[in-house]
Amino acid sequence: MGDDVVEEIFDWHRETAREGLAGDGVRFLEGPGAWAVHGHAEVQQVLTDHQVFSSDELRYSARPVPHRDNPVLGSLAAIDPPRHHLLRKLVSRAFTPRATQTLLPSITDTVRAQLAGVDGELDVIGRLGHPLPVRTISALLGVEPVRQPDFVRWTEAITSFAGSFTQDPARRAAFRTARAELSAYFREVFADRRDRPRDDIISVLLAAEPDGSRLTDDELLNFCALLLINGHETTRTLLVNTVLCLTAHPDALAELRANPDLVPTAIEEVLRFLPPIGGTDRFTTGPAGIAGHAIDPGQRVIAMILAANRDPRVFADPDRFRPDRAPGEHLSFGRGVHFCLGAHLARHQVAIAVRALLHRRPGPWSVGRIDTARTPVGIDVLDLALTGPDDS
Template sequence: MADDAVGEILDWYRETARDGTAGDGVRFVEPLGAWVVHGHAEVRQVLTDHSVFSSDELRYSARPVPHRDNPLLGGLSAMDPPRHHVLRRLVGRAFTPRAIQALLPSIAGTVRTLLTDVDGEFDVIGRLGHPLPVRTIAALLGVRADRQADFVRWSEAITSFAGSFTEDPARRAAFRTARAELGEYLREVFAEHRARPRGDVIDTLLAAEPDGGRLSEEELVDFCTLLLVNGHESTRTLLVNTVLCLAAHPGALARLRADRALVPGTVEEVLRFLPPVGGTDRFTTGPAGIAGHAIDTGRRVVAMVLSANRDPRVFAEPHEFRPGRTPNEHLSFGHGAHFCLGAHLARHEAAIAVRALLDRFPAPWSVSRIMTGRTPVGIDVLDLALAAP
């Protein structure tokens, strides 16, 4: 039953957070071979202190890295300052509030188009969750959105290739195919931009000389892969989680319908309550300490954002969905040097989509179909449908 599946997701987040924040919220988990950190202050420490808790798994992990071929390990999210700062500045202007503001009419038009002729059961992921962020990030980067199906397939194959999942022959084959196809596609895009510059993000990267020389073709591929994958995955999941939260809380949906000014605050509470990413990895550059625990060099440390977002020391009634919660110091977009580059864009995309869904689905939202799949740090929603009037 769809309602049972929604309840399972909400229960999983609640129980995981409760278990994690018991005691000091820091413990070594043998099956993961990692220290897992749950408390808000402790997670913030891990996310902020890059000199001790590095994002560079290939350099600092004391264990073999089974997914070492994943291009995401060569991108911004796996890079430490000062190089991280240099490369982030190259594309930062494409994600400024002013630049995002200029995209909003196009995003609204895309949403209207995607919701045209919705009849009966509405496929939230297929009709909105995938195409909206793919088209948006494609426009931002200057690549063609007509490869949407390929972008989705490539993103899913690349993001799922990590840890023990690399042992699955099917996932391994899908990853290799995706990496080869995406690399070939991006090299074609680079050639087109070199021949006919357009003044977009890719042109900026092609012309950049961060170390006195141009970025290599492999660095360019890794950089653009990260932007495409993360720009699609995080916004899709935020949209899905917003639908889940509002379907499960009809009172909040009714208040939102009566006052659209509550939309931004609702999106923030969704980010806290059901974050797009359950946790993120760091690796100790030397002996480290968290909440009195001594951690050796090269250890994997999992910063559990979903637990930090429900730390009762920071959030009153943390397991209650309370749109408009103030303050709302969630860590769903990270903190410090790796604060999500596309956070402003994702917030706007979600808000525009929610307003359109409120218009299109005037009755209480009913989840008519759902399929889920478990990941190492949470539950992925693989299929989701709303019942249209």
């Protein structure tokens, strides 16, 4: 069953990209009432021109926003300059290459501890996918990783509450619970840091006056929610997708075993071939045009990253997974002012985990169990078990 599901995931990405890139790669989708943009140049245009294609859904969407209470919509990822620049500057120093280097020893220790004593089937999500990014982001925020089960539950409930999924009573109830619990938790942390500041991002944010005044608790909450959710979600999915790609391509796995220095290059190819997110939304601030199509103000535009990453005008033999492919122009971490703040950190975490797996699982890999659920922009892996020889 596992291998069949892996093939389904690969087939879905390949066919979605191929269909989207047909013609000029720009089309209006009646169902969601949105424009989908698939070509590499056109997706890059949408991602970089924030003055025309805004991330601020609450401000520019011409349609009602059923998930308007989602904290991510009030965060750094969903606001534009000039305030975006002020807020991003506050936390950017925590994600510099130098700052990331200081985290590498603890990331390595976490991976070793999580893989210690594991025989037989390896629960990739439970052992690495959840704890590795949660502990890393917890260290940056200055919160206790013992709340990992709550962080994971809150992340999954909040990220799944969007679009048509807001009509699902179960998802709506889970979102409301997660939103309330996350808010209560961080407000307690804020109160503690006001009394006892520490050397962490939350203390920095509490003391900051980016425009001459302190951030409100709601702004602080949105900031923390974004770092916790995106920091966890992106790294977890990138790790899972790397395992899927190497499992399905034994020649690539053998190539990495023979030359571990290729691991960073292989991760870039995973980002292109099977990106952590299939697409991202923007909203037109006024009349806009893409590839000759006139788009009205307030329209949702979906930048289909998974298709742009397979545009044959940019990538030779785009449906082939090549771990030695020269790092190209994939758009999986975005472009422009909203380029992923934690991209460097995510790459390092996954590279450390993959090197450990290459050592601990010395033979061919196979997927023993995989459960999936479809999201608006692809297939989200929820559970994955890796089988193969264990060299413990």
